[in-house]
Amino acid sequence: MSDAEGEEEKKELDLSNPDVVTKYKLAAEIVNKALASVVSECKPGVRVVDLCEKGDKFITDQCATVFTKSKKKVEKGVAFPTCVSVNNCVCHFSPPATDQTVLSANDIVKIDLGCHIDGFIAVVAHTVVLQEPGTPVAGKAADVMQAAQTASEVAIRLVRPGKKNYDVTDALQKVAAAYNCKVVEGVLSHQMKQFVIDGNKVILSVGNSETRVEDFEFEENEVYSIDIVMSSGDGKPKMLDEKQTSVYKRAVDRNYSLKLKASRFIFSEINQKFPIMPFTTRSLDEKRAKLGLVECLNHELLQPYPVLHEKTGDIVAHFKFTVLLMPSGSDRITSHPVQVLQPTCTLEDPDVKAILALGTKTKKKGGGAKKKKAAAAKSASADAGASAMSTEGSNDNAETEEKSTADGTGVSAAST
16 A cells, blocks of 8 residues: 555545544444433432443444444444443542442433444433432532533634633633632543544643643644533542552553463453553453453553542532544534533633634635625626525525523523
8 A cells, every 4th residue: 555545545534525424423322322321310319330331232232333334344342331420529430330329319410422433432420419300409419519510611613613621621721710619620621533432632611730731723624522520629629549449551662571371361251341441440351350460450550440539528510521523513412411411600701701602513615605695786687686696695505603691690501
């Protein structure tokens, strides 16, 4: 294959290829349904691990029904194991099968999961409060959830060609301040590519001197996982117990000749089942995993996703969505309706309001509607003129920008 042909094939693996878009949207459809299924089971007395297993099984079962007749084998399945983190637990809680942690009334539950079709990944995270259906979420919980939801609406308007990653970082701080919350440090949003869940283009949630990423400009046909976590605490979570960590990802750039038999066994199982995507130790031989993972971690063959906590009593809300930067605009393909919120704060920041007033669609260049209007005016034929004006009206409707309703009074996530 020539260099030109190789470059052409490489280019086809982004959103300019309709098949790629189809696979992203199929993964998103599955992940949205999986999330809805888990949310519906979030009730007092339900074990957290049962919810995690339900989410993973739903994704696996749904993936088994698609691309079944493809001549070429299409890899598909869980792209990020279902995690259910409660109250001040920030993220990555996906416990072993024997864990007896259960949900209670008024818990604030954060669900995080992902699916891929042929390596094209869709991820989502959502927060729900366990209370009577139809009852608005109020008080500090509503403030934190509204901050995270409004930040999501701001991000979808800033993650677009021509904007830069630090534009998003700066805006998130303003949203948090408006609701007397903190953006949780260490949470990163990544560009995603085929079989790459954490690409090199990174958006910081909190910019500081200790964490640096390269500045960049968003480009058409890119895909991003936008990850937003807000807290009523100081936003500096800590790992309380290393033994709680159960989600890992193979560090594909690291190699080492393992010495222990248990380590070699478990590492072979990981390479066979989860060569690229994150996984939970529940999916492995758990007894051998306890012995074998230690040597793998000591030699950095695996990347851990630690379970982090804010202080007891702190409220944490988490929203994550996948966005496709299409020629027509930013397309958020994963989400779930948010409960009705009654925050104690009202959004007043003029900069944030200005961002929320933007649409998520891209206007066509060249003033197409105006040109058609001028052409219609010059047309000698009444029929042709009417036809041109009709076409103009259609284009005007297509170019109407989506306006925000996230004004601090409680909104639902809009799935696009």
